[in-house]
Amino acid sequence: MRSPLRRVLLAALLAGCATAAPGPSGAPSATAAATAAPASAPSSSGGIACTANGGFTFPDPAGDDNGPGTYTYPTDAVYKPGSFDITEFQVEPKGDTVEFRVSVNSRIEDPWDSPAWGGNGFSVQMVFIHIDTGHKAGAVFDGLPGTNVRFAEPGWDRAVIISPQGRIRVNSEIDQKCPQWKDRIIVPTVTRASGRTLTAVVNTSDLGGPPQASWGYQVLMQSNEGFPGKTDLLTRKVNEFEGQHRFGGGTDYDNDPHVMDIIVPPGGDPVQKQHEILSKYNKAATTDVKPADLAVLPMVYPCAK
Amino acid sequence: MADTVNFDLNGHLYTKYMYQNDNTQGCLSISNPFWVDNIQGHNGACTEFELNIKARVSDKVSAGVRLQSRWGAIWQDWWENGDLKPGVQDTSGESLGMNHAEYIKLRGAFVRLAPPIPTVNWVTIGSTDFSMWNEWTIGKARYIDRDNGDGVFVEGTALPNRMLNYTVGAMALPKLWAGPGWQTGLKDNDPLAALYGTDWAFAAKLESRPTRDLRLKLIGTLVKDWEADRNSPFLTGPAMASRGADHSVSLATRFRGINATLDGVYAPATSDWFQVSGLFAASSNYVNPDYATNLVRNGQGFSPVLFKTDCPESGCTPQDLLNGLGNPVSSNDFAGTLLFEFFDPFRSGFSAKVQLFDIGSEYNAIMGARREADVLITDGIIAGGFTRGGQLPTLNIANEFQDWDEPWYESCIGWRGATAILEYVNGPFKGTLEGTYIGYNTNTGVDAQGKPVQRDVFNQYPNFLYTNGFTDTTAYTADADYANVYDRGKDPRSVYAQYQDRHTAIAVLTAQYLIPGLKGTPTLNFKGKYINDYDGRRQDVLTDDYHGYEYLGMASLSLQPTNELKVTGGYEYSYWQESARDGSEQAGFYGSKTVRNTAHLGLTYAFGGALFNYTLEYFNKYLRRDPHAYYDMEWNVWRAKGSFEVGW
Numbered sequence: 001m002r003s004p005l006r007r008v009l010l011a012a013l014l015a016g017c018a019t020a021a022p023g024p025s026g027a028p029s030a031t032a033a034a035t036a037a038p039a040s041a042p043s044s045s046g047g048i049a050c051t052a053n054g055g056f057t058f059p060d061p062a063g064d065d066n067g068p069g070t071y072t073y074p075t076d077a078v079y080k081p082g083s084f085d086i087t088e089f090q091v092e093p094k095g096d097t098v099e100f101r102v103s104v105n106s107r108i109e110d111p112w113d114s115p116a117w118g119g120n121g122f123s124v125q126m127v128f129i130h131i132d133t134g135h136k137a138g139a140v141f142d143g144l145p146g147t148n149v150r151f152a153e154p155g156w157d158r159a160v161i162i163s164p165q166g167r168i169r170v171n172s173e174i175d176q177k178c179p180q181w182k183d184r185i186i187v188p189t190v191t192r193a194s195g196r197t198l199t200a201v202v203n204t205s206d207l208g209g210p211p212q213a214s215w216g217y218q219v220l221m222q223s224n225e226g227f228p229g230k231t232d233l234l235t236r237k238v239n240e241f242e243g244q245h246r247f248g249g250g251t252d253y254d255n256d257p258h259v260m261d262i263i264v265p266p267g268g269d270p271v272q273k274q275h276e277i278l279s280k281y282n283k284a285a286t287t288d289v290k291p292a293d294l295a296v297l298p299m300v301y302p303c304a305k
Numbered sequence: 306m307a308d309t310v311n312f313d314l315n316g317h318l319y320t321k322y323m324y325q326n327d328n329t330q331g332c333l334s335i336s337n338p339f340w341v342d343n344i345q346g347h348n349g350a351c352t353e354f355e356l357n358i359k360a361r362v363s364d365k366v367s368a369g370v371r372l373q374s375r376w377g378a379i380w381q382d383w384w385e386n387g388d389l390k391p392g393v394q395d396t397s398g399e400s401l402g403m404n405h406a407e408y409i410k411l412r413g414a415f416v417r418l419a420p421p422i423p424t425v426n427w428v429t430i431g432s433t434d435f436s437m438w439n440e441w442t443i444g445k446a447r448y449i450d451r452d453n454g455d456g457v458f459v460e461g462t463a464l465p466n467r468m469l470n471y472t473v474g475a476m477a478l479p480k481l482w483a484g485p486g487w488q489t490g491l492k493d494n495d496p497l498a499a500l501y502g503t504d505w506a507f508a509a510k511l512e513s514r515p516t517r518d519l520r521l522k523l524i525g526t527l528v529k530d531w532e533a534d535r536n537s538p539f540l541t542g543p544a545m546a547s548r549g550a551d552h553s554v555s556l557a558t559r560f561r562g563i564n565a566t567l568d569g570v571y572a573p574a575t576s577d578w579f580q581v582s583g584l585f586a587a588s589s590n591y592v593n594p595d596y597a598t599n600l601v602r603n604g605q606g607f608s609p610v611l612f613k614t615d616c617p618e619s620g621c622t623p624q625d626l627l628n629g630l631g632n633p634v635s636s637n638d639f640a641g642t643l644l645f646e647f648f649d650p651f652r653s654g655f656s657a658k659v660q661l662f663d664i665g666s667e668y669n670a671i672m673g674a675r676r677e678a679d680v681l682i683t684d685g686i687i688a689g690g691f692t693r694g695g696q697l698p699t700l701n702i703a704n705e706f707q708d709w710d711e712p713w714y715e716s717c718i719g720w721r722g723a724t725a726i727l728e729y730v731n732g733p734f735k736g737t738l739e740g741t742y743i744g745y746n747t748n749t750g751v752d753a754q755g756k757p758v759q760r761d762v763f764n765q766y767p768n769f770l771y772t773n774g775f776t777d778t779t780a781y782t783a784d785a786d787y788a789n790v791y792d793r794g795k796d797p798r799s800v801y802a803q804y805q806d807r808h809t810a811i812a813v814l815t816a817q818y819l820i821p822g823l824k825g826t827p828t829l830n831f832k833g834k835y836i837n838d839y840d841g842r843r844q845d846v847l848t849d850d851y852h853g854y855e856y857l858g859m860a861s862l863s864l865q866p867t868n869e870l871k872v873t874g875g876y877e878y879s880y881w882q883e884s885a886r887d888g889s890e891q892a893g894f895y896g897s898k899t900v901r902n903t904a905h906l907g908l909t910y911a912f913g914g915a916l917f918n919y920t921l922e923y924f925n926k927y928l929r930r931d932p933h934a935y936y937d938m939e940w941n942v943w944r945a946k947g948s949f950e951v952g953w
Contacts, residue, residue, distance in 0.1 A: 062574060063517075075427065075460055077437055081467065081514065087577065094732055096821060107572070107580055107646065113677060115693060116712070118871075118909060167826075171868035172911035187868075189826045190733055190819050195648025195656055196577060201733055201819070227315065227952065240364055241419060244433075252361065 048266060050303035053093045054211030058263060058302045060086040062105045064271045065221070065261045068279035068295075070249035072242045074223075082106030083124055084221045084260040087196070091217070093210050097189075100160055100200045102127050102219060108193040110164075117226070118166035122193035126163050126224040126234060129200075130156035132216035132299045133208050140184065142291060145177040146228065146235030147220055148281075149257045150294045156218070158207055160186045162200045163234060164193075164224050170234070177233045216299030221261040223247070253286040257295040265300050313359040317952040320352040323708070325944040332379060334708040335781065341391055342377070342402025347944060349379030354409075365420075371413040371432075371452050377404035413452025424461040424471075431455055435672075437472050438508055441586045441640065441698055442526040442564040444674025449706060453479070456506075467514040478504035478530060482701065483672050484560045485597035485610045489530045497596045498559055503531045506672060520570045528562035528672055532596045559596040560610065561635075562671045563589040578650040586640040586698070588668045594633050601767045608767035609671060609701040609798075611636040618749075620761030638665030640698060644682065649730075656728040658682055664698055666719045666746040666800075675703035676714045683724040683741040684813045687715040687797055690832050690859025690877035691905055691922075692779055696720070700767065702798045704778070708946060710920060713778040715797040719747035733819035741811040748805050750844075757843045762803050769796035772805075773840055773851045774886040777899070780926060780940060791938060792899075792928060793887060804849075804890070806841035825864040830875070832859040842890070849894050853883040861905070873907040887935065895931035902926075919947040 047059040065085035066072070073079045082105030090101040104125065112123040128144055132154055139155030159181070163170050170187045178185070186207070188200035204210050223236035225245075231254075238258045242248025250256035257278045264273040282293035321332050324347065331346020338345070353376050359369035378385055384399040387406030415431030432452040436445040437460075446454050456476035463469040480489045480501040488494050490501035508526040515521065533540060534557040538550040568584035592610050600608040613636040614621065621631045644660045660682045674680075679695030688694030692710065696717035704713050722743040729736045749758045762768040776794035814833045819826060836855040843849055861875025879901045885894035903924040910917040926940040 077439075081520065082572075097732060099732065103577070105572075105574075105577075107570075107648075113712075166871070166909070167865055168869065168871050168909050168911045169916070172914065172916070175868075175912075176914055190828075192730070192735060194728065194730055194735075195580075195646065197648065199730070230953075243367065243417065244429075252364070 048302050050213065051092075054213055054215065054303070055092045056090070056302045058089045058217075058300070060089065060261065060263050061270050062087055064274055065105070067238070067247075067249065067257060067260055067274075068277075069275035071238060071260055072248040074236075074242055074245050074247060076244045078109075078111040078124055079223075080106045080109065083108075084223065086219060086221050086261045086263065089129075089217070089219050089263055091211055093204070096204055097201050098204055098207060098211060100129055100162070100188075100202065101197050102129075102162060102221075103197045104221075105196070107196055108198065110193075112226075114164050118168065119164045120166065120191040120193065122164045122198065124164075124223055125193075125198060126222040126236075127161070127198060128220040128222065129160040129162070130218045130220070130299070131158040131160070131207070132156050132301075133158055134212065134214060140181060143220075143294070143297075144181075144185075144233050144235075146232030146237075147222065147258055148254050148289075148294055149220070149259060150291055150296045151218065152296050152298045154216070154299065156184075156216075156299065158184055158186060160188060160200055160202055161233075162188065162191055162198050164191075165226070165234060173228070173234050177231065213303040213305065214301070216301045216304070217263070218297050218299050219261075219263045220259045220297075222259060251283065251286070253289065255281050255283065255285045255289045255293050257281060262297060263300050265298060266302075311361040313357075313361075315357050315953060317355040317357075317950065318352065319355070319950045320350060320948065322350040322947040322949075323347050323945070326942065330379060330381075331377075333376070333706065335705050337705065340402075340404070342389055342404045344377035344404050346379075349381065351376060351379050353407075366416065366418045368416045369414070370411065372409050373412045374407045374409050375404060378407045424463055425459055426462055427458075427460045429458040429460075433458065435476065437474070438510065438524055438526060439566060439568075440674035440678045440680050441566045441584070441588075441670055442524050443476070443506060443508055443528075443672045444670070444678060444697075444699075447676050447703065464513075467512075470512045472508075472510040472512075474508050476506045476508070478506050478528060480504070482609075482675075482703070483528065484530045485592050485608065485612075486600055486604075487609060487701075490532060490559070495598050497598060498530075498532045500532050500556075501530075503556060505529055518571055518573045520572075521567070522569070523565075523567050525565040526563070526672070528560070529558065530560040531556035532559045533557070535595075557593065557596060558591070559593050560671070561589075561591045562610075562669075563587075564670050564673070578648045580646045580648070581644065582646075583643045584641060586668065587638070588640075588665075588670060589635045589637045590667075590669055590671065591635040592633060599764065601762070602764050606762055606768040606770050609699075610669065611667060611767070612765050613667070614765060616761070616765075618761060618765070619759050620764060636667040636669070638667035638669075640664040640668045642680065654729050654731045656730070658724075658726045658728075660724045662717075662723070663721045664717055664719060664746070668698055668718055669701075670699045671701055673697060673699035673701065675699065675701055676707075676712070679714075681717060681720070681724065682726060683743075683811060684739060684834065685715060685717075686809065686811065686836060686838065687713050687776060687778060688834075689779065689879065690834070690857055691861075691875065691903065694778070700798055700800070704781075704797060709779050709781075709944065710922075710946060713776075713797060716800050718800045719745050721746050733821060734817070736816040737814070739811065739813040741809075743809040743811070745805065745807045747800055747802075748807055749802075750806070755845075757804055757845055759803050760801055760805070762801055766801040767798075768801045768803070769799035771796045772799045772802040773853075774883055774897075775836075775838075775853055775855055775881050775899075777901070777926070779903075780924070780942070802840075802842070804842040804844075806844050808839055810837040811835070825866045828863045830859075830861045830863070833857065842885075846890070849885055849890060851883065851885045851894070853881065853886065856880045869911050871909045873905075875905045877901075877903040877905065879903075887930065893934075895934045897928060897930045897935075899929070900927050914953070915949065915951045917947070917949050919945065921945045 050056040085105035088103040092099045108122045135154040136157045141155040143149035188202045190201035225236040238247040238250035264270045281295040285293035329346035330348045332349045332351035336345035354374045356372045385405040387403035389402035413432030417429045434446045434451040458474040460472045489504045490498040492499035506528045511523045513521045534555040537554045538548045544550045566586040570582040572580040599612045615634045616625045616630045642662045647657045681696040693712040695714045724741040726739045774794035812835045816831045818829045834857040838853040840851040857879040859877040863873040865871045881899040884896040888894035906921045908919045928938045
C-alpha cells in the first residue's frame with residue numbers, strides 16, 4: 001500500500017512534467033493539464049487486480065452514469081437505468097488476442113434487434129477505449145468525433161470501439177468522420193454482449209504488441225446512434241434537456257462532453273473526480289468551439305509501477 | 306445562422322431490388338392481397354425518400370415532421386400517377402392506384418414541450434411509436450408504422466430519486482387494425498360499424514425504483530371502440546323533440562380491451578452475476594356482436610379477437626339458447642413469466658437463463674406488439690436457420706408487408722412451460738444450448754366421463770383455419786386469408802383448435818467461432834434445431850394424432866476481406882416429418898414429409914456513407930403428401946434481394 005505522501009509526490013512530479021515539457025502539437029494547454037486530474041499513481045489496491053501479463057480488472061463505482069453529475073438519460077424506455085453505468089473494466093491478454101470487457105449496471109438488451117442490421121447483439125451502448133501504449137510520439141489529444149473531450153498528456157495512440165454496429169458500418173463511419181486516425185482506431189474482430197458485459201476481442205498485433213503494465217487507458221461510455229450527426233462517430237448527443245433519444249443535463253452546443261461515464265485514477269472519491277473532470281469545459285463557448293474549450297480526460301494507469 | 310442552429314434536416318434514400326424466377330412484379334414479398342392496387346411481387350426495383358425536419362423552437366419546445374414517399378412503384382412504372390379506375394379498361398399505362406404514385410406523405414408530426422406544471426417533465430403531442438408501454442398491453446409500432454401513431458403523452462416525476470415516475474397517454478385508435486375484423490369502424494369492411502373518429506386508447510404507467518436493486522413497473526391500458534348507437538332517436542326517425550331526437554347521437558361500445566401488467570427486475574448490486582425478472586399480466590376483452598361482424602363464424606375463423614359468450618367453451622347447445630344463454634361476455638385471463646439469469650457466475654465463461662411462462666388461453670392484447678418484439682427467450686417453433694422469429698401474446702400478429710428474409714412471429718397465447726439456455730463464451734467462441742418444453746392451456750381435455758371436450762371454433766374461438774403443421778415462412782405466398790396458398794402449415798396466429806391435446810419439445814444448439822490466425826476475420830456460424838410437436842387432438846381417436854418432427858441444420862461462413870466489404874455464404878437443410886398434418890376429423894388426416902435445401906450468399910459493402918446489401922438464395926423444397934388426398938409439390942426457387950441506401 002503506497003503512502004499518501006508518496007502518492008502526492010508522484011502526482012506533483014507528473015504535473016510538473018505536464019507544465020514544463022513541450023508537449024506534442026495539439027496537446028491541451030498547460031493550464032488545462034495542470035488542473036486535470038493527475039495520472040494515477042501505481043497501485044495494486046483499491047479493487048484493482050493486475051496480472052503479470054499486462055491484464056487487469058478495474059472497478060468503477062455504480063451510480064455515476066451522469067457525466068459531470070447533471071446528465072440524464074433519454075426518456076425512451078429502451079434506455080434502462082444503469083445501461084450506461086460502467087461497473088468494471090477488464091483487459092485480458094490471451095496470446096494473439098486481447099479481450100476488453102466493459103460491464104455495466106444493467107442487463108444488456110437488444111431492443112432494436114441488432115441482427116436485422118448486421119449488429120452485434122446489443123443496441124444502445126457504445127464504448128470508446130483509448131489506450132496509451134507507452135507515451136509514443138505523435139500521440140493524439142483529441143477525442144473521437146462526437147465525444148467533445150480532449151485528453152491530457154500523454155494522450156492516446158490506440159482506440160478500441162465497442163459498438164453494436166457491424167464492422168462494415170463502423171469502418172465506414174471512421175472513413176468519413178476521422179480518416180486521419182484510421183490506423184489508430186481498432187474495430188474488434190469480435191464484439192458481443194452477454195449478461196451485463198460487453199466484450200471486444202482484438203488482435204494483439206493491432207495494439208502494437210501485448211498489453212504492458214505501463215499502459216494507460218481511458219474508457220468513455222456513450223450511446224449508439226444509428227443516425228448520427230455529420231460530425232459524430234455514431235454517438236448520441238447531450239442536450240440541455242433530455243429527449244426521447246437524447247441525453248439531457250448538458251448544453252445544446254458542442255462544448256459539453258458527450259460522455260456518460262468514464263474511469264478515473266484510483267484514490268479519493270471517484271464519483272467526485274469524474275464530476276470535476278467532466279464539468280471543466282468552457283460553458284460560454286456556444287459557437288466556434290475550440291479544442292481548448294473542452295473537458296480534458298486523464299489517462300488511467302491501473303498497473304503502472 | 307441562429308435559425309439553422311435550431312433546425313435539423315436529414316434525408317435518406319432507400320432503393321430495393323428484388324428478383325425471383327416467377328411471374329410477379331413488385332418490391333415486396335407479402336403485401337395486402339385485399340387491395341385492388343396490390344404492390345406485392347418479387348421482380349422490380351423501387352426507391353423511397355425520407356426527409357426528417359426537427360426544430361428546437363425554444364429551450365422548452367421542440368417539434369418535428371417526417372415526410373416520406375409512398376412505397377409501391379417499381380422503376381418500370383414510369384408515369385404512374387394514382388389514376389386507378391376500377392372496372393374501366395385503361396391502356397394508358399398510368400392506371401395503377403396511389404400506391405404506385407410515389408406521393409410524399411406527411412408520415413409523422415410531433416411537438417414536445419416542457420410546460421411549467423408541477424411534476425410534469427414532458428408533454429408530447431403528435432406522433433410516436435408507442436414504445437413507452439410494452440408488448441403485453443400496447444406494443445411498439447412496427448418499424449414501417451413508427452410515426453403512424455398519434456396521441457398526447459405526459460411524462461412526469463411524482464416522487465424524486467426515481468421513486469415514482471409516471472406516463473399517461475391518450476392515443477387515437479388505429480382504424481385499420483386495432484379491433485374486431487382488424488378495423489374500428491369501416492363500413493366497407495363491416496356494415497355494422499362506420500365510426501372511428503371517436504375511438505381512443507388510454508394508457509398509464511408507473512415506474513419506481515424503491516431500492517437500488519429493484520425496479521417495478523405498472524402499466525394499464527384501455528382500448529375503446531365506439532359506434533353510433535343504432536337506436537339513437539336522432540338516427541331512427543324524424544328530428545322530433547317528442548321522440549327524444551335532440552341532434553345528438555349516443556355511442557355504443559363495439560369493442561373494449563383492458564390490459565395490465567406489473568413487472569419487476571431484481572438485480573442485486575452485491576451479486577452482479579444474477580438477475581431475476583418477472584411479469585404478471587391480465588387482460589379483459591369484450592366484443593359487442595351487435596356492431597362487430599363475427600368473423601369466427603362468418604370469416605372462416607380469421608379474427609383477432611374472441612367472440613366469447615356465456616355458453617360453455619364448447620359452444621351453445623339448443624338447450625343453452627332456450628335457457629337464455631348465448632349473450633356476449635368478456636374473455637378474461639392472466640399471464641406470467643419469470644426469468645432467472647446467471648451471468649458467468651463462476652468466471653468460467655458459462656452463463657445460464659431459465660424462464661418459466663404461463664400464458665392464459667384467453668389472454669390477448671389487441672394493440673400489443675404485432676411484430677419486431679419477442680416476449681419469450683425460446684427460439685420457438687417458427688424460427689428457422691437463416692430466418693429468425695419471435696413469440697407475442699396477441700392474436701393480432703402481423704406477418705405482412707415484409708420480405709422473404711424477414712423474421713416471422715407466432716402467437717404464444719396459451720403457452721405454458723419452461724426454457725433453459727446454457728451459454729458458453731471463450732474468446733472467439735460462443736455457443737448456446739436451449740431446451741424448451743411447451744404445454745398448452747388451450748388444450749381441450751376430457752370431461753368427467755372421459756369424453757373429449759371440444760372448443761367452439763365455429764362461433765367463439767378463432768382457429769385461423771390451419772391449426773397444425775410446421776409453417777414454411779420463407780416460401781409463404783399469401784392469398785386472401787393471408788394464409789399460405791400452397792403449403793398449409795399452421796397459421797402463426799392459430800392457437801385454438803376444436804380438439805387439442807398438444808405438447809412441444811424444442812432443442813437448439815448454436816455456435817459462432819472466429820477462426821484465428823486467418824485474414825478477413827472468417828467467422829463460422831452453426832445452428833442445429835430439433836422440434837417434437839405432438840397433438841393428440843381427440844383423445845378418443847388415435848388416427849387423428851398429429852406428430853411433427855423438425856430437424857434443421859444451418860452452417861455459414863462470413864468473411865471481411867476489406868474494411869468495406871463483408872461476404873457470407875451458407876447452407877441450410879431442414880426435414881419435416883409430419884403425420885396427420887392435413888385433413889379433418891370428418892374426412893380423415895394425412896401425413897407429409899418435407900425436405901428443403903437452401904443455399905445462401907450475402908454481400909455487404911459500405912463506402913463513403915453509402916451502404917449496399919445483396920442476398921442471393923436458391924432453395925429446393927419437396928413436399929411429399931399422401932397421394933390418396935393430395936399431390937406432391939416441388940419448389941426450385943432462385944431469388945435475390947438487394948438494397949442501396951444513403952443518408953445525410
